[in-house]
Amino acid sequence: MSTDTYVKKCPECGGINLFWNKDKGEIVCRDCGLVVEEKMVDFNQEWREFDSTDAEKRRRTGAPMTYTQYDQGLGTEIGRKADLYGLDSRDKSKFFRLRKWQYRISTAIERNLKLALAELKRVSSYLKLPKSVEEESARIYTLAVQRGLVRGRSMESVVAGALYAACRRHEVPRTLDEISESSGIEKKEVGRTYRFITRELGISIMPSNPADYIPRFASALKLSPETQSKSIEIIEAAQDKELTSGRGPTGIAAAGLYVAALINGEKRTQREVADVAGVTEVTIRNRYKELLDKLDLEKEIKKNKKKKKED
DNA sequence: AAGACGAAAGTGGTTGA
DNA sequence: TCAACAACTTTCGTCTT
Numbered sequence: 001m002s003t004d005t006y007v008k009k010c011p012e013c014g015g016i017n018l019f020w021n022k023d024k025g026e027i028v029c030r031d032c033g034l035v036v037e038e039k040m041v042d043f044n045q046e047w048r049e050f051d052s053t054d055a056e057k058r059r060r061t062g063a064p065m066t067y068t069q070y071d072q073g074l075g076t077e078i079g080r081k082a083d084l085y086g087l088d089s090r091d092k093s094k095f096f097r098l099r100k101w102q103y104r105i106s107t108a109i110e111r112n113l114k115l116a117l118a119e120l121k122r123v124s125s126y127l128k129l130p131k132s133v134e135e136e137s138a139r140i141y142t143l144a145v146q147r148g149l150v151r152g153r154s155m156e157s158v159v160a161g162a163l164y165a166a167c168r169r170h171e172v173p174r175t176l177d178e179i180s181e182s183s184g185i186e187k188k189e190v191g192r193t194y195r196f197i198t199r200e201l202g203i204s205i206m207p208s209n210p211a212d213y214i215p216r217f218a219s220a221l222k223l224s225p226e227t228q229s230k231s232i233e234i235i236e237a238a239q240d241k242e243l244t245s246g247r248g249p250t251g252i253a254a255a256g257l258y259v260a261a262l263i264n265g266e267k268r269t270q271r272e273v274a275d276v277a278g279v280t281e282v283t284i285r286n287r288y289k290e291l292l293d294k295l296d297l298e299k300e301i302k303k304n305k306k307k308k309k310e311d
Numbered sequence: 312a313a314g315a316c317g318a319a320a321g322t323g324g325t326t327g328a
Numbered sequence: 329t330c331a332a333c334a335a336c337t338t339t340c341g342t343c344t345t
Contacts, residue, residue, distance in 0.1 A: 047339090188324085246335075247335075251336080260337070269314060270314075279328075280336075281315080282316090282317085282338085283335085285315075286317095286335095289316095
């Protein structure tokens, strides 16, 4: 955290031309333009795991590259690497030549990984994601790079997709909106990349459970734990009656929370809940109506109203 | 006056021919 | 590849508290 221990070398290009902009509180590499954040110091630990094989090599590679050149160059190289697998059994000399290629570009992959993992770390800490999710998404991203799935996509969008996938797998779902906002990638792009990489990597994901959203939404709305568990009850009941399939999980979570708050006399407006959950009031209303219809919750709401009047 | 409700039209994504 | 389709949003007018 403290700035006197800040990095001496650029994590991307290894250059030593780091410029500390005290006003903005950021450190910028003059060679490649990378903005090195203060938390950099922490990152080093993380990276070591990924770098161990040829960490020494990278240190001295100071070739100045712009961000975009670097990225584009990498994209095509990874493509070649993918081709290699089709050829190797037939032509041995070609195989060895390509092997050399692969070896040469592996440092490029390493560099891309460093950059990507810095981005990943940034977004992840912005979203306050647990370590386990961060590591999972790093793993997913690494796999994606190795399979050449980054080609034709921006590194950032793949990072965002990997994060979203990791969140889903660990059942700490963030909405696409949140990922989108914190990564600066368009929502539909995040979704597309997410679908692509999970399909290509054969990652199976359970459809996300509305109940997983409850704790976060509830705390954002400052609702009591009782209301939380009530809403989870409601959602589970709704799942039994198959009111949840095909519906957006956030909408269901929002409606469940809204009803639960109503029942426990902690009423929030539809708008408040809608904002937190990232859906519209209309969606809440639709789900809410279904819940009332099928789960006869009206009694409970009335009961609560009576209680209030008595007080 | 603010919140809740619902109708109608529009949007983006999925699916199936 | 295209059109039908379901879920969700946007917008707006009306009713309720």
